[in-house]
Amino acid sequence: MRPLQPRPAGFSLRRRLVWQFVALFLLLVVALFFAVRFAAERASRASQDAILGAAVISVGDGIRAVDEGLALDLPYATFSMLGAMGDERIFYSLMIGDRLVTGYPALPQPPHAPDDLSPVFYSGDYQDSRLRLAAITRRVRLDNRMQEIAVTLGQTRDGQATIARDTARSAAWIGLGFLALAVPLALWTTRAVIRPVDRLAEAVARRGPHDLRPVRHPTPRELVPLVGSLNDFIARLRGALKLTETFIFEAAHRIRTPLSLVRTEAEMALAETSDEVTRARLRRMVRAIGESSRSANQILDHAMVLYRSEQFLTTQVDFAMLTRSVLRSVQPIAEMRDIEILNEGLDESCPVQADERMIEVALRNLLDNALKYSRSEGQVRIRLDKAEGMARLTITDEGRGLSASDSNLTARFQRGSNVSDIVGSGLGLTIVAGVAAAHRGKFTLEPGKEKGACAILFLPLL
Ligand SMILES: Nc1ncnc2c1ncn2[C@@H]1O[C@H](COP(=O)(O)OP(=O)(O)OP(=O)(O)O)[C@@H](O)[C@H]1O
Ligand SMILES: [Mg+2]
Known part of the structure; x- marks a missing residue:
């Protein structure tokens, strides 16, 4: 019997794990890119601000009051340091109040007035560029009074942005490199995670279909509930099978015995009675009991075959010897009806x-049919040989044969349309077909060459 495949949920656990791993890693790479960029920008801005601050202070320090007015020594070395990070442009202005003393006009002004100790840093737009600026105030005696000179120094930060971007890009590339390493790692990890599940599935699949012991395979903690339920299920199944077995055997005992007792009693009463009406009634009774007893026997045999197909414990059996022994058991019936049984190939x-x-029950049913549907003084031929790589048992009779209108005679309770005068329950061939299927053999029933029927049972050879 082919095991029933569970309905797949439409996803693979392994693939899902790998994809999640890769997606998470990609997210991490993107986060790394932005984090590195942010950190690089902050670090370089802090150091650039320190230089800018020092520069604006030294520009402030370069202001001197001279007789003619103001003198400014521009610290070129500081300026060149400012430009060193990249091709930055530098702007400066010296203003007294709103009046530009020297430098670039209209540079963005600080958000609040700086003092003369520490510069104020801020950002602003100037000539289509984003500037980072530092401003400081210097007090100079000019025209006989102290005047405040606002010194502003600005620089573009293009170079810094480029460096931060490059650093972040390098980090992203490193991250992607790790991702390339991570994919095989993810595959390996998911395989390692799934491996216990595979092992468990293998262990369960390796056991025979009738092995109903609980699963004791070492199980990861997460799978313990699943295996627990599986074991519960196996225990329930075992219980149900045990119950079926008990039922079949008890039913066989409790139905067969009283029925045969009633039948014997009825037959004895029939023999002892001379009243024709009573005799006719008793005859009907004996026939009815015969039918019920036959049906009960067939139903129980069928249940037994179904049960044993589930269990299916096989041994090495000599098919020829078994056939001979069943033949011997039906010989008295054949003799009673003067039917000759010829056999061939049963000596080997x-x-x-x-x-x-199971085989014995199947053989008994086949022979029962051959005798039952044969006319008296006919012949039944039994032949055992090998064909199609299997043992082939052919039972041919010369009886009434099959009616052309009948099909599917192996179905449960299916009887032929030409056999209503003969007692039967329609389960015999169902049993035979079930036995053949359980053994991976096959069974066919065909009309005989000239008359009668020909039943063939194939069983795989050892
Ligand atoms: N050798 C045979 N000759 C003619 N008809 C047969 C033969 N074997 C089987 N059949 C037909 O197949 C039908 C099904 O057979 P099956 O053995 O299943 O049932 P049954 O013999 O009627 O009842 P029982 O269950 O008591 O054996 C029979 O009713 C009969 O019509
Ligand atoms: Mg039959």
Whole structure:
């Protein structure tokens, strides 16, 4: 029997893990890019601000009051340091109040007036560029009074931005490099994570279909509930099977015995009665009991075959010897009706791997049909040989044969349209077909060459 495949949920755990791992890593790379960029910008801005601050102070320090007015020594070395980070442009202005003394006009002014100790830093737009500026105030005696000179120094930060971007880009590339390493790592990790599940599945699959012991395979903690439920299920199944077995055997005992007792009693009463009406009634009774007893037997045999197909414990069986023994058991019935049973190929042993009891029930049903549907003084031929790599048992009779209108005679309770005069329950061939299927053999029933029927049972050879 093919095991039923579970309905796949449409995703693979392994693939999902890998994708999640890769997506997470990509997210981390993007986060790394921005984090590095932010940190690089902050670090370089802090150091650039320190230089800018020092520069604006030294520009402030270069202001001197001379007789003619003001003199300014521009500290070129400081300016060149400012430009060293990249091709930065530098702007400066000296203003007294709103009056520009020297430098670039209309530079962005600080948000609040700086003092003369520490510069004020701020950003602003000037001539289509973003500037970072520092401003400081110097007090100079001019025209006989102290005047405040606002010194402003600005620089573009293009070079700094480029450096920060380059650093972040390098970090991103390193991150992507790690990602390339991470993909095989993710594959390996997911395989390692899934491996216990695979091992468990293998362990369960390796056991035979009828091995109903609980699963004791070492299980990861997360799978313990699943295996627990599986074991519960196995225990329930075992219980149900045990119950079925008990039921079949008890039913067999409790139904067969009283029925045969009633039948014997009825037959004895029939023998002892001379009243025709009573005799006719008793005859109907015996027939009805016969039918019920037959049905009960067939139903129980069918249940037994179904049950044993589930368990399916096979041993090496000699098909020829078993057939001979079943033949012997039906011989008295054949003799009673003067039917000759001819056999061929039953002297040579024919080992098959089978459940002996199931095969025996199948053989009994086939022979029962051959005798039951044969006319008296006919012949039944039994032949055992090998064909299609299997043992082939052919049982041919010369009876009434099959009606052309009948099909699917192996179905449950299916009887032929030409056999209503003969007692039967329609389960015999269902049993035979079930036995053949359980053994991976096959069964066919065809009309005989000239008359009668020909039943063929194939069983795989050992
Ligand atoms: N050898 C045969 N000759 C003619 N008809 C047969 C033969 N074997 C089986 N059949 C037909 O197949 C039908 C099904 O057979 P099956 O053995 O399943 O049931 P049954 O013999 O009627 O009842 P039982 O369950 O008591 O055996 C029969 O009713 C009969 O019509
Ligand atoms: Mg039958």
